[in-house]
Amino acid sequence: MQISYNLLKEYVDFDFSPEELSKHLSMRGIVSERTRAVFGEVEGVFIGKIIELKSLASNSSLSICTVDLKNKKLEVVCGAKNMKIGDFVPIVIEGGSLPGIRVVEGKEIHGFYSQGMICSASELGLEKGKSSGVLILEHNLPLGEDIKNIGEIGNDVIYDFEIFSNRPDLMSIIGLAREISLLSGKPLRPPEISLKEAEEKINDSILVEVEAEDLCPRYAGRVIKGLKVEESPFWLRWKLLLLGIRPINNIVDITNFVMMETGQPLHAFDLNFIHGRKIIIRRAYPGEVFNTLDGVERVLITDNLVIADCDRPIALAGVMGGENSEIKDETKDVFLESAYFEPINNRRTNRYFAMRTDASNRFEKGIDPFGQVFAVNRAASLITELTSGKLLRGVIDQYSKELRRSKPIELYLPKVEKIMGTRIGKNDSEVKERVLGILAKLECRIDEQDEHYFKITPPSFRGDIQKDVDIIEEIARVFGYENIPATLFKSTVVQEGKSERQKVADLIRNTLIGCGMNQIINYSMVNPKCFDWLRLPSMHYLRETVELKNPLLQEQTIMRTTLIPGLLKTIQWNVNHSAERIKLFEMGRVYFPQNQASKVSLPLEKLMITGGITKIGRGNIWEKTEDWNLFYLKGILDALFDSLRLRDIDYIQGDMPFFQLEKNGVIKSQSNIIGIFGELHKDIGNFLDIPGDVFIFELDFAELFPLLKREIIFQPLPKYPYIHRDMAIVISENIDFAKIKKEILKIRPDIIKSVEIFDIFRGKQIEAGSKSIAFTIVFQANDRTLTDIEVDKVMENVTIRLNTLFEANLRR
Numbered sequence: 001m002q003i004s005y006n007l008l009k010e011y012v013d014f015d016f017s018p019e020e021l022s023k024h025l026s027m028r029g030i031v032s033e034r035t036r037a038v039f040g041e042v043e044g045v046f047i048g049k050i051i052e053l054k055s056l057a058s059n060s061s062l063s064i065c066t067v068d069l070k071n072k073k074l075e076v077v078c079g080a081k082n083m084k085i086g087d088f089v090p091i092v093i094e095g096g097s098l099p100g101i102r103v104v105e106g107k108e109i110h111g112f113y114s115q116g117m118i119c120s121a122s123e124l125g126l127e128k129g130k131s132s133g134v135l136i137l138e139h140n141l142p143l144g145e146d147i148k149n150i151g152e153i154g155n156d157v158i159y160d161f162e163i164f165s166n167r168p169d170l171m172s173i174i175g176l177a178r179e180i181s182l183l184s185g186k187p188l189r190p191p192e193i194s195l196k197e198a199e200e201k202i203n204d205s206i207l208v209e210v211e212a213e214d215l216c217p218r219y220a221g222r223v224i225k226g227l228k229v230e231e232s233p234f235w236l237r238w239k240l241l242l243l244g245i246r247p248i249n250n251i252v253d254i255t256n257f258v259m260m261e262t263g264q265p266l267h268a269f270d271l272n273f274i275h276g277r278k279i280i281i282r283r284a285y286p287g288e289v290f291n292t293l294d295g296v297e298r299v300l301i302t303d304n305l306v307i308a309d310c311d312r313p314i315a316l317a318g319v320m321g322g323e324n325s326e327i328k329d330e331t332k333d334v335f336l337e338s339a340y341f342e343p344i345n346n347r348r349t350n351r352y353f354a355m356r357t358d359a360s361n362r363f364e365k366g367i368d369p370f371g372q373v374f375a376v377n378r379a380a381s382l383i384t385e386l387t388s389g390k391l392l393r394g395v396i397d398q399y400s401k402e403l404r405r406s407k408p409i410e411l412y413l414p415k416v417e418k419i420m421g422t423r424i425g426k427n428d429s430e431v432k433e434r435v436l437g438i439l440a441k442l443e444c445r446i447d448e449q450d451e452h453y454f455k456i457t458p459p460s461f462r463g464d465i466q467k468d469v470d471i472i473e474e475i476a477r478v479f480g481y482e483n484i485p486a487t488l489f490k491s492t493v494v495q496e497g498k499s500e501r502q503k504v505a506d507l508i509r510n511t512l513i514g515c516g517m518n519q520i521i522n523y524s525m526v527n528p529k530c531f532d533w534l535r536l537p538s539m540h541y542l543r544e545t546v547e548l549k550n551p552l553l554q555e556q557t558i559m560r561t562t563l564i565p566g567l568l569k570t571i572q573w574n575v576n577h578s579a580e581r582i583k584l585f586e587m588g589r590v591y592f593p594q595n596q597a598s599k600v601s602l603p604l605e606k607l608m609i610t611g612g613i614t615k616i617g618r619g620n621i622w623e624k625t626e627d628w629n630l631f632y633l634k635g636i637l638d639a640l641f642d643s644l645r646l647r648d649i650d651y652i653q654g655d656m657p658f659f660q661l662e663k664n665g666v667i668k669s670q671s672n673i674i675g676i677f678g679e680l681h682k683d684i685g686n687f688l689d690i691p692g693d694v695f696i697f698e699l700d701f702a703e704l705f706p707l708l709k710r711e712i713i714f715q716p717l718p719k720y721p722y723i724h725r726d727m728a729i730v731i732s733e734n735i736d737f738a739k740i741k742k743e744i745l746k747i748r749p750d751i752i753k754s755v756e757i758f759d760i761f762r763g764k765q766i767e768a769g770s771k772s773i774a775f776t777i778v779f780q781a782n783d784r785t786l787t788d789i790e791v792d793k794v795m796e797n798v799t800i801r802l803n804t805l806f807e808a809n810l811r812r
Contacts, residue, residue, distance in 0.1 A: 002244035005157040011177035014184040018157040034160040044096020058110040070144030077114040082133030090119045099125035126241040138234040166464040168365035172263030198390040211282040218340040218399040220372040225333040227389030264375035265359035271333035273325040276310030292320045318363040338376035368461035511643040517583040522566030525556035530565035535657040546603040559591035563610035585611035607701040616692040633695040650738035675699035722780035728811040
């Protein structure tokens with residue numbers, strides 16, 4: 001919730017400084033995520049008046065504006081179309097600065113030298129996105145004055161408060177002002193409402209029928225006729241900018257402002273576009289088509305609640321209005337809507353269409369079910385004040401009998417002391433008096449009471465207060481957490497340690513971090529199109545997915561079956577942000593549909609570990625000699641398996657379609673497939689605009705974990721030296737090194753300790769269909785020093801065995 005310091009002071013006259021206000025609210029659970037001066041990053045911006053306006057000769061879309069700064073005149077080039085002669089505007093002069101722009105310098109534009117720049121709200125840091133025009137100021141501001149010195153405009157602070165979902169009442173100016181009134185003791189000053197009604201009755205112009213009372217328990221409305229749609233006055237536009245809302249026109253601006261002021265969303269319909277002059281609140285018909293204000297065609301389902309006229313939907317209830325009834329410059333008559341929509345259904349509609357608006361954000365959290373008439377009257381009062389429109393007599397207010405006020409809650413004073421852990425008074429009488437005072441500040445109604453007991457009805461805007469512990473929490477909050485003495489636990493808290501699976505997962509994580517990798521976390525929901533650019537065949541097992549009924553985003557409609565797409569997208573993002581050395585890994589779950597025979601509706605969840613490396617550019621003097629290839633990735637995997645004490649590892653040829661054919665591997669241990677590894681296919685790298693070679697692995701924790709040895713067996717250090725012998729053989733392309741390694745180890749397992757590959761070569765010197773493999777054999781005996789003659793004999797046997805089994809020949 002964005003709001004300004006001066007705006008809050010209009011509703012409660014507190015004495016706190018901006019810093020003190022932020023601290024006091026934070027102590028009561030309302031934290032400001034960001035606090036900034038309204039023009040904190042602005043320098044050299046002054047108030048100017050446009051005294052001459054003419055088109056630039058070389059470019060008619062640009063204008064030359066002569067701006068009077070009282071003591072001097074400047075000529076600037078401007079592309080906006082919303083200003084005119086006589087307008088007061090903010091102008092940054094040469095040497096000034098704006099958010100995101102260090103220093104503004106004069107420059108030549110199409111042959112004309114511009115001496116500064118007329119600023120928009122977004123350029124001043126007041127509006128997100130790009131403004132549609134320059135910021136037009138009030139005409140009574142002093143010319144030539146620095147904008148930071150203009151009273152309530154420049155001397156202001158903007159807060160971004162984090163509002164939790166259980167406190168939707170704080171998503172409004174009045175809600176926050178009510179909290180400040182609580183902690184400051186100053187009275188709340190709600191806005192005054194002055195209504196002057198015409199003789200014409202509202203029921204003569206519009207009728208309302210609520211068909212879906214369960215989804216719309218309350219619906220209120222008013223009609224204003226003969227108004228004029230135009231730009232809002234500066235005070236209203238300025239307040240909206242302070243609240244983070246873009247000004248549009250006076251009618252829409254008033255509905256947005258009242259929503260931000262009261263927390264009650266409003267919507268304005270052009271009365272003349274409501275067919276049959278009747279509003280019907282109903283469920284949508286299956287397949288009904290409706291165009292929302294953002295220009296998107298929506299196909300509705302019966303779960304959607306719509307505001308309709310006699311012929312068609314005109315709004316998606318609580319989310320967004322329709323193009324067919326929006327307020328336009330020609331609008332003369334409007335119908336103002338103020339309603340209470342059922343939160344759960346509203347949330348489902350938001351998710352179904354992946355739409356989130358300021359209005360829907362409030363409806364889905366639950367607004368005050370008894371604040372609709374106040375809000376619509378407040379909006380009607382402002383519209384009649386700012387326009388020439390007449391307010392029809394009467395207000396439509398239809399509500400369901402099921403709409404109930406807050407239920408009474410029983411509160412016992414001894415429980416207050418027990419839960420808070422302290423007494424808030426010296427004796428029972430003082431405790432009761434203080435509790436009564438706090439309840440009065442909270443606007444709770446006391447229905448019954450005795451010496452140690454209250455029966456309380458919370459205010460309708462506090463839907464989060466439903467139990468006695470909720471009231472006790474409020475009492476503690478108002479009393480002040482800082483006033484509750486700190487004490488130690490009076491009982492022992494025993495925490496169970498981590499499970500073996502958690503310890504192993506931690507070890508994997510720490511080992512990969514120790515290898516220089518960085519952990520990432522991606523969403524479990526993915527776009528099904530990722531399987532296409534991963535080159536997966538239509539019947540591949542990774543395409544057997546769990547589909548989402550109500551996806552948060554229209555693109556992310558399935559649960560992931562592999563972590564690789566998310567990893568590649570993260571690598572792509574890092575490449576786009578000029579990262580040259582990328583080493584990432586993720587530990588996360590994938591989801592597969594259960595076999596129908598299992599009769600389990602929940603998906604099968606598996607923990608996977610995925611990592612990827614890529615190197616772009618040379619790096620620094622120490623890094624440029626490193627060769628990040630498949631063997632480098634294998635080194636990371638070997639380090640991981642060593643830390644897990646998993647020795648029996650085989651790397652064999654694989655067939656995953658997203659890897660290069662010749663660098664495509666499967667990782668096996670004890671005949672179980674525990675993962676895959678390889679070099680990313682060039683087509684995928686080109687599709688993602690990743691210029692370097694990408695090497696990836698993915699391990700299945702469920703297959704890996706049962707193979708780990710729990711016990712550690714002591715073995716003494718070897719007493720006798722070891723001997724290395726290298727061998728290079730030419731062998732058929734389709735024979736894996738894992739098979740070769742196994743056969744070598746069988747020859748003399750008592751003295752052959754390891755067989756490690758260090759090179760694979762293919763070239764003109766090697767016959768087609770064959771490859772050269774070079775590897776090292778390590779010999780060591782436990783009871784003696786081996787001789788060269790003994791090792792030579794074993795090497796001879798290795799050569800014979802490999803030739804007999806695989807037709808392998810020594811490479812000379």
